[in-house]
Amino acid sequence: AQSVTQLGSHVSVSEGALVLLRCNYSSSVPPYLFWYVQYPNQGLQLLLKYTSAATLVKGINGFEAEFKKSETSFHLTKPSAHMSDAAEYFCAVSGNRGGSNYKLTFGKGTLLTVNP
Amino acid sequence: KAGVTQTPRYLIKTRGQQVTLSCSPISGHRSVSWYQQTPGQGLQFLFEYFSETQRNKGNFPGRFSGRQFSNSRSEMNVSTLELGDSALYLCASSAGLAVTDTQYFGPGTRLTVL
Numbered sequence: 001a002q003s004v005t006q007l008g009s010h011v012s013v014s015e016g017a018l019v020l021l022r023c024n025y026s027s028s029v030p031p032y033l034f035w036y037v038q039y040p041n042q043g044l045q046l047l048l049k050y051t052s053a054a055t056l057v058k059g060i061n062g063f064e065a066e067f068k069k070s071e072t073s074f075h076l077t078k079p080s081a082h083m084s085d086a087a088e089y090f091c092a093v094s095g096n097r098g099g100s101n102y103k104l105t106f107g108k109g110t111l112l113t114v115n116p
Numbered sequence: 117k118a119g120v121t122q123t124p125r126y127l128i129k130t131r132g133q134q135v136t137l138s139c140s141p142i143s144g145h146r147s148v149s150w151y152q153q154t155p156g157q158g159l160q161f162l163f164e165y166f167s168e169t170q171r172n173k174g175n176f177p178g179r180f181s182g183r184q185f186s187n188s189r190s191e192m193n194v195s196t197l198e199l200g201d202s203a204l205y206l207c208a209s210s211a212g213l214a215v216t217d218t219q220y221f222g223p224g225t226r227l228t229v230l
Binding site for chain 1: 158
């Protein structure tokens with residue numbers, strides 16, 4: 001069984017400040033981890049993914065995340081927030097998609113607000 | 117390349133009715149997954165299809181069903197609608213089943229059950 005916990009349903013930062021969105025996972029198999037972003041009235045867009053290669057993963061729009069097995073974490077960061085980053089962010093975990101028990105399991109989401 | 121398209125975008129139904137939602141994947145993509153998004157339960161996996169075969173199913177009642185056609189287009193059907201079925205239904209497509217195959221999501225169909 002796999003699960004994801006996102007700490008903080010709502011995070012508020014000032015423009016130019018560091019963005020840190022927290023994600024902890026639980027998985028009985030080596031996990032694959034993802035961060036998605038959802039803008040209002042839109043679907044999900046993949047920001048980045050960890051698939052057991054480099055532990056520091058760089059994504060789009062200046063975001064990156066570090067896989068830490070010892071902490072079972074995959075926190076999302078961005079050095080400097082921009083107003084356009086305001087959206088809801090979802091962390092997700094999956095097993096091997098070729099397996100019969102594949103599915104993406106999402107966290108509850110974190111709403112990021114960026115203040116001018 | 118056109119993205120994932122879902123039709124209709126908005127739908128209003130009454131309890132007891134049935135509904136069919138459609139998803140057209142990105143050209144060349146053979147895998148289609150469906151998710152339900154609600155404020156209370158968040159994003160939940162419904163099912164995944166690959167080459168017209170259902171490969172995985174989430175924990176939803178049998179009222180939820182789907183299928184995939186030879187052109188990879190997919191439909192999901194919900195019969196005997198309940199108020200709790202009100203949700204945003206998201207479809208995602210990917211080229212294949214490798215974990216490195218990115219899943220691209222459509223804009224969703226917002227279903228309201230009255």
